[in-house]
Amino acid sequence: MITLKKYLKEKIYQLLKHDYPVNHSLLEMAYTPDLKMGDLALTFPFHLAKELKKKPREIAQEIVPRLSNIQGVDRAEVAGPGYINLFLNKSQFLNSRLDSLKNTSLSCEEDKIIVEHTNINPNKAAHIGHLRNAVLGDTLVRCLKFKGEKVEIQNYIDDTGVQVVDVIFGFMEIKNKNLSDIKKITGKFDYYCWDLYSSVSSYLKEHPESTERKAEILKKLEKGESPEIDIAHYISRNILRAHLKTMERIDVTYDVLPCESTIIKLKFWEKAFELLKKKNVIVYITDGVNKGCWVMKLEDAPEKEKIIVRSDGTVTYVGKDIAYQLWKFGLLKKDFYYEPFTQTNGKPIWITTEATKNNVPRFGNGSLVYNVIDTRQSYLQNIVVQGLKSLKYDAQAEKSIHFSYEMVALSLKSLKELKIQISDEDKGKNFLEVSGRKGLGIKADDLLDRLEQKAFTEVKKRNSELTKDQKIDIAHKIACGALRYFILKFTRNSLIIFDFEEALSFEGETGPYLQYTLVRIQSIFRKLKEKKISFDISPNEISFKALSQSELNDFWEIIFYASQFEEEVLHSIRSLEFSNLAKFTFILCQKFNAYYHKYSILSEKNQDLRNIRIFTIHYIQEILKRALFLMGIPQPERM
RNA sequence: GCGCCCGUAGCUCAGCUGGAUAGAGCGUCUGACUACGAAUCAGAAGGUCGCAGGUUCGAAUCCUGUCGGGCGUACCA
Numbered sequence: 001m002i003t004l005k006k007y008l009k010e011k012i013y014q015l016l017k018h019d020y021p022v023n024h025s026l027l028e029m030a031y032t033p034d035l036k037m038g039d040l041a042l043t044f045p046f047h048l049a050k051e052l053k054k055k056p057r058e059i060a061q062e063i064v065p066r067l068s069n070i071q072g073v074d075r076a077e078v079a080g081p082g083y084i085n086l087f088l089n090k091s092q093f094l095n096s097r098l099d100s101l102k103n104t105s106l107s108c109e110e111d112k113i114i115v116e117h118t119n120i121n122p123n124k125a126a127h128i129g130h131l132r133n134a135v136l137g138d139t140l141v142r143c144l145k146f147k148g149e150k151v152e153i154q155n156y157i158d159d160t161g162v163q164v165v166d167v168i169f170g171f172m173e174i175k176n177k178n179l180s181d182i183k184k185i186t187g188k189f190d191y192y193c194w195d196l197y198s199s200v201s202s203y204l205k206e207h208p209e210s211t212e213r214k215a216e217i218l219k220k221l222e223k224g225e226s227p228e229i230d231i232a233h234y235i236s237r238n239i240l241r242a243h244l245k246t247m248e249r250i251d252v253t254y255d256v257l258p259c260e261s262t263i264i265k266l267k268f269w270e271k272a273f274e275l276l277k278k279k280n281v282i283v284y285i286t287d288g289v290n291k292g293c294w295v296m297k298l299e300d301a302p303e304k305e306k307i308i309v310r311s312d313g314t315v316t317y318v319g320k321d322i323a324y325q326l327w328k329f330g331l332l333k334k335d336f337y338y339e340p341f342t343q344t345n346g347k348p349i350w351i352t353t354e355a356t357k358n359n360v361p362r363f364g365n366g367s368l369v370y371n372v373i374d375t376r377q378s379y380l381q382n383i384v385v386q387g388l389k390s391l392k393y394d395a396q397a398e399k400s401i402h403f404s405y406e407m408v409a410l411s412l413k414s415l416k417e418l419k420i421q422i423s424d425e426d427k428g429k430n431f432l433e434v435s436g437r438k439g440l441g442i443k444a445d446d447l448l449d450r451l452e453q454k455a456f457t458e459v460k461k462r463n464s465e466l467t468k469d470q471k472i473d474i475a476h477k478i479a480c481g482a483l484r485y486f487i488l489k490f491t492r493n494s495l496i497i498f499d500f501e502e503a504l505s506f507e508g509e510t511g512p513y514l515q516y517t518l519v520r521i522q523s524i525f526r527k528l529k530e531k532k533i534s535f536d537i538s539p540n541e542i543s544f545k546a547l548s549q550s551e552l553n554d555f556w557e558i559i560f561y562a563s564q565f566e567e568e569v570l571h572s573i574r575s576l577e578f579s580n581l582a583k584f585t586f587i588l589c590q591k592f593n594a595y596y597h598k599y600s601i602l603s604e605k606n607q608d609l610r611n612i613r614i615f616t617i618h619y620i621q622e623i624l625k626r627a628l629f630l631m632g633i634p635q636p637e638r639m
Numbered sequence: 640g641c642g643c644c645c646g647u648a649g650c651u652c653a654g655c656u657g658g659a660u661a662g663a664g665c666g667u668c669u670g671a672c673u674a675c676g677a678a679u680c681a682g683a684a685g686g687u688c689g690c691a692g693g694u695u696c697g698a699a700u701c702c703u704g705u706c707g708g709g710c711g712u713a714c715c716a
Contacts, residue, residue: 041658041659080659082696121716162715163715163716304712310714312714316714316715316716376710378643380716406710431709478678489653489664490651491652491653495644495709495710499651507678507679508663508664509664513678516678516679517679524675575656583663586663594680602675
């Protein structure tokens with residue numbers, strides 16, 4: 001479709017350029033509201049009307065005869081007040097579409113793209129908000145790879161931040177546990193820390209004198225003193241493993257885990273600090289409220305200052321993030337060392353270390369960077385980009401993309417279901433933001449468990465002959481598909497107010513609906529094979545004459561729609577709006593299911609008719625498989 | 640105060656680089672299984688696209704204003 005549109009645009013341009021003031025963007029083609037009107041619509045007569053001092057319809061009528069000889073176009077028609085609608089040649093179109101299944105017409109534009117996503121603080125279990133981040137990031141990665149780009153997936157681990165300190169404090173002061181006690185904890189460690197973490201803030205409220213002890217832990221961590229540093233390491237690594245396991249459940253993986261602890265040890269910040277000072281991007285303040293700090297002046301508000309280095313000499317998060325962003329582009333002139341941390345599907349996930357190792361891969365040096373972070377961090381992300389710009393890295397600043405999205409909140413109904421007490425300050429709100437600190441949220445594993453459990457019941461109902469393991473496997477795939485589609489169907493700027501009933505639904509616009517559609521198609525092919533019915537699905541063998549006019553319309557509608565898949569992927573990448581892809585796939589499945597009910601295949605005696613129908617569902621199957629893969633929705637054989 | 644985002648059917652949301660009659664799912668009501676799998680399909684009811692101006696041949700879509708809601712604007716991350 002992409003190359004076809006491009007080809008048509010060029011042809012039309014060549015035909016008209018001498019006589020009409022047209023250019024390529026004017027010749028952009030739209031889809032008609034109804035295929036009876038034509039396949040593609042040109043709207044440029046409207047735009048030329050004023051300049052040519054003619055009515056749009058007159059212009060369209062003049063031009064239409066000239067377009068009749070374009071190869072691939074059967075005819076052109078004037079429609080409505082001045083549209084020019086093109087009718088494509090169907091068999092030529094089918095041939096070009098089958099070609100694009102074999103080798104995609106998409107191509108790579110970047111040397112290497114880095115996508116940073118997930119980034120969960122390693123101090124508690126992952127929750128529904130983190131799932132949104134991971135699913136969006138992972139879908140972006142899959143789409144970029146499909147486009148032909150080389151992609152590196154980074155998951156930044158803030159293993160020395162104040163959140164980890166809270167949990168260490170909880171263990172040492174509230175629970176009175178040392179490292180060996182902590183190691184004895186059984187059960188899900190991330191869940192244990194979830195409860196502990198949320199109890200720390202209320203404890204500190206009741207024991208304000210303990211705040212000093214917390215500050216002491218932070219200092220000891222920065223100096224690398226035992227036992228605090230060992231506890232921090234144990235907690236963060238253990239929880240990180242739990243997070244990776246959770247993400248593996250929804251088919252999300254990573255290449256490398258850059259750790260803040262390594263960034264500190266390898267003195268990345270010091271290097272960035274030098275650069276920033278040398279180029280006067282940050283200045284030392286000697287007077288006023290920010291006395292003793294290094295600050296960056298804000299571009300759009302010069303009266304404001306963002307503190308980069310605090311008066312006590314410690315660096316803020318933004319400062320570290322600037323250093324990290326510089327490293328991603330290969331601009332820091334410093335590098336990490338790595339060791340394998342774990343693996344998913346046989347593929348290693350590397351973690352940063354401060355010591356040399358042999359035979360390790362190299363990461364970083366991207367030419368384009370996506371940071372998948374929720375919209376609340378827009379302000380800080382802008383400062384990081386501004387930092388790059390001020391360092392005269394304009395090209396890299398341009399290529400630092402904040403993939404922002406809205407948060408996940410909990411409806412009052414969900415809170416009730418979770419038996420979470422609403423605090424006084426939150427009363428009167430319609431929904432509550434997910435918060436690890438407050439312990440407000442649905443743990444990712446809990447949600448996945450519930451989805452799997454429900455899916456298992458449904459599978460059992462329909463497939464009693466399967467073994468238990470098979471049922472578990474299918475239930476797992478359905479749960480993953482349901483979750484990923486549920487997250488993807490929202491646009492990224494839309495606040496998801498989480499509701500169990502909607503999230504747990506397997507009917508209507510859901511992941512399982514898409515999966516079920518594929519299962520149906522596969523089942524037809526399985527039966528064709530069982531019944532030894534042969535078929536030929538090359539478009540040259542297709543005889544349109546076998547089709548009635550109304551079936552030809554139905555056939556063409558579904559094929560033409562499916563063929564817009566690649567365009568849809570590119571559009572989704574450009575707009576970072578994967579709800580486009582989700583919606584496209586859903587509509588494709590709707591069209592298929594309607595087609596499926598209307599036309600039978602196995603019982604069709606007319607061989608030409610059967611062939612063309614098999615061709616149709618084969619093409620849909622190919623597109624659907626690709627679409628599901630890009631969204632990370634698993635493809636069960638049966639369900 | 641300033642900045643970003645949201646406001647479309649009873650509910651949850653698509654549609655927004657202007658284009659032909661505003662869509663879907665859920666819910667409600669009518670129908671369709673001795674099956675190419677009913678996790679499905681066919682149909683009905685349901686909308687002054689928050690409000691008011693403006694630009695345009697044409698506005699849910701762009702601009703301005705306004706009302707309502709969310710988030711950000713930390714020597715937290």
